[in-house]
Each structure stands twice: as C-alpha cells, then as structure tokens.
Amino acid sequence: MLFDNTAAELASVDDQVRKRHIGNCLKADPAYGAGVAKALGITIESGSPGRARAVMPVREDMVNSKGTLHGGYSALLADQAAGWACMTHNEQAVTQSALITYVSAGELGEELVADGEELVKTKRGGTY
Numbered sequence: 001m002l003f004d005n006t007a008a009e010l011a012s013v014d015d016q017v018r019k020r021h022i023g024n025c026l027k028a029d030p031a032y033g034a035g036v037a038k039a040l041g042i043t044i045e046s047g048s049p050g051r052a053r054a055v056m057p058v059r060e061d062m063v064n065s066k067g068t069l070h071g072g073y074s075a076l077l078a079d080q081a082a083g084w085a086c087m088t089h090n091e092q093a094v095t096q097s098a099l100i101t102y103v104s105a106g107e108l109g110e111e112l113v114a115d116g117e118e119l120v121k122t123k124r125g126g127t128y
Contacts, residue, residue: 036076036080037054037080040056040062040073040076040077041056041057041059042054042055042056042076042077042080043055043056044084045113047084047085047088048088049088049089049118050085050088050089050117050118050121051085051088051115051116051117051118052081052082052084052085052087052088052115052116053081053113053114053115053116054077054080054081054084054113054114054116055111055112055113055114056073056077056111056112056114057109057110057111057112058073058106058107058108058109058110058111058112059108060108062106063108066105067107067108068105068106068107069105069106069107069108069110069112071100071102073106074100074102074106074112075098075100077112077114078098078100078114078116079095079098080114080116081114081115081116082095082098082116082128083095083116084116085116085117085118085128086116086118086126086128089121093126096125116128
C-alpha cells in the first residue's frame with residue numbers, strides 16, 4: 001500500500017523531486033528499497049565487498065502478451081543487484097544510468113540471476 005500511495009502522489013512531479021524524495025526516504029529508512037525486492041520475490045543469494053548476486057523467480061504476473069518476461073523486470077533485477085553491490089560499502093547510492101541489452105527472454109517459472117560487480121569506484125561514484 002505504501003508503494004502504491006507513494007507512486008500515485010509522485011506521478012505528477014518532475015524527476016528531480018522524485019529522486020530527492022526517494023533519497024530522503026532511504027536516509028530515513030534504509031529498508032524502504034527492500035519493499036520492492038520483497039514484492040517481486042527478489043532475494044540476495046550472495047555478497048562480498050563490491051559484489052552481490054540477486055535472484056528473482058519469473059511469475060505469471062510478470063510475463064507480457066508473448067508469454068515472456070517483461071523487460072522492465074529484468075532491468076529492475078539488474079538495478080537491484082548493482083545497488084546491493086554498491087551498498088556492501090555501507091554507502092547510500094542511486095542509479096544514474098543503466099544500459100540493458102536483452103539477449104534472451106525470461107520464461108515463466110525460470111529463476112533469473114543478476115550479478116552486480118564493482119568495476120570502478122571513485123570518491124563520488126562507481127561503475128557496476
């Protein structure tokens with residue numbers, strides 16, 4: 001319910017306001033982002049400094065009209081893995097950009113795995 005209400009209220013504001021709101025929520029409650037992962041069944045399978053493996057089952061409510069996983073869920077899983085990898089340093093972070101290349105479609109009943117791995121870390125950012 002919290003996520004639905006928040007999404008509805010933020011639908012008409014610009015991206016800068018949305019990002020600031022999410023950042024403030026994360027500062028107030030680090031578990032805020034965990035709600036999305038829980039709702040989608042995403043779990044963390046492993047983690048170490050700069051690395052995290054996220055796993056998500058493909059459910060019936062996630063497939064598109066072709067019967068394959070909607071690409072947005074794949075992107076969300078990748079973002080979650082990268083975010084968890086970043087948070088292994090106990091630092092708050094948000095995604096600035098992402099590039100997803102879909103090489104095959106997830107199928108109903110499959111379990112998708114995303115590995116977040118730190119490639120470069122600087123004082124103000126990183127590449128995962």
